[in-house]
Amino acid sequence: QKEVEQNSGPLSVPEGAIASLNCTYSDRGSQSFFWYRQYSGKSPELIMFIYSNGDKEDGRFTAQLNKASQYVSLLIRDSQPSDSATYLCAVTLNRDDKIIFGKGTRLHILP
Amino acid sequence: KAGVTQTPRYLIKTRGQQVTLSCSPISGHRSVSWYQQTPGQGLQFLFEYFSETQRNKGNFPGRFSGRQFSNSRSEMNVSTLELGDSALYLCASAFGGGDDRAFFGQGTRLTVV
Numbered sequence: 001q002k003e004v005e006q007n008s009g010p011l012s013v014p015e016g017a018i019a020s021l022n023c024t025y026s027d028r029g030s031q032s033f034f035w036y037r038q039y040s041g042k043s044p045e046l047i048m049f050i051y052s053n054g055d056k057e058d059g060r061f062t063a064q065l066n067k068a069s070q071y072v073s074l075l076i077r078d079s080q081p082s083d084s085a086t087y088l089c090a091v092t093l094n095r096d097d098k099i100i101f102g103k104g105t106r107l108h109i110l111p
Numbered sequence: 112k113a114g115v116t117q118t119p120r121y122l123i124k125t126r127g128q129q130v131t132l133s134c135s136p137i138s139g140h141r142s143v144s145w146y147q148q149t150p151g152q153g154l155q156f157l158f159e160y161f162s163e164t165q166r167n168k169g170n171f172p173g174r175f176s177g178r179q180f181s182n183s184r185s186e187m188n189v190s191t192l193e194l195g196d197s198a199l200y201l202c203a204s205a206f207g208g209g210d211d212r213a214f215f216g217q218g219t220r221l222t223v224v
Binding site for chain 1: 144146152153154156159166167169201203211212213214215216217218
């Protein structure tokens with residue numbers, strides 16, 4: 001089982017709608033969870049981080065964490081064409097604190 | 112506050128050569144991690160340094176090595192380059208000490224011919 005799994009997409013969402021991105025992880029003891037956005041040809045940019053179960057909101061972004069089910073999600077409200085990018089889920093493994101990334105989900109916002 | 116700086120941005124090397132990449136972390140950050148990114152494999156963890164000590168290592172051959180200096184700057188070295196080493200190499204810095212939010216540099220694009 002891969003340590004961090006994401007659907008590769010592409011996920012197509014109409015402009016103005018909610019984009020929902022999901023991620024599952026295998027290390028039950030993981031403590032830190034991150035979402036990065038990566039535009040084509042650019043490096044990943046940290047957009048959200050969450051440490052506790054529940055929701056964390058920042059502007060149009062909401063990160064959701066459910067440790068019992070070992071999944072973390074990212075919601076993007078009022079999606080804009082500029083949100084079109086690859087979104088990477090990352091998890092700090094409990095056993096050695098290194099950050100492991102999923103392969104990313106390509107998101108395409110349709111104008 | 113300056114971000115993470117990686118040099119050089121682009122490199123073209125021949126098979127069998129070696130290469131050294133450099134990373135200057137955000138001021139005050141003591142943790143530096145290196146990743147290899149390829150279209151097929153995504154972001155793969157190479158190693159992490161904290162206060163000049165390698166704390167973690169990924170599943171890469173011994174041709175990949177690194178080090179960190181007392182000012183937290185880090186270098187990564189790849190010896191005996193292979194065509195498959197062509198990738199984007201990314202460095203990320205974090206404060207450490209419980210704050211593990213990692214911030215990436217712009218990367219070094221290595222092409223092996």
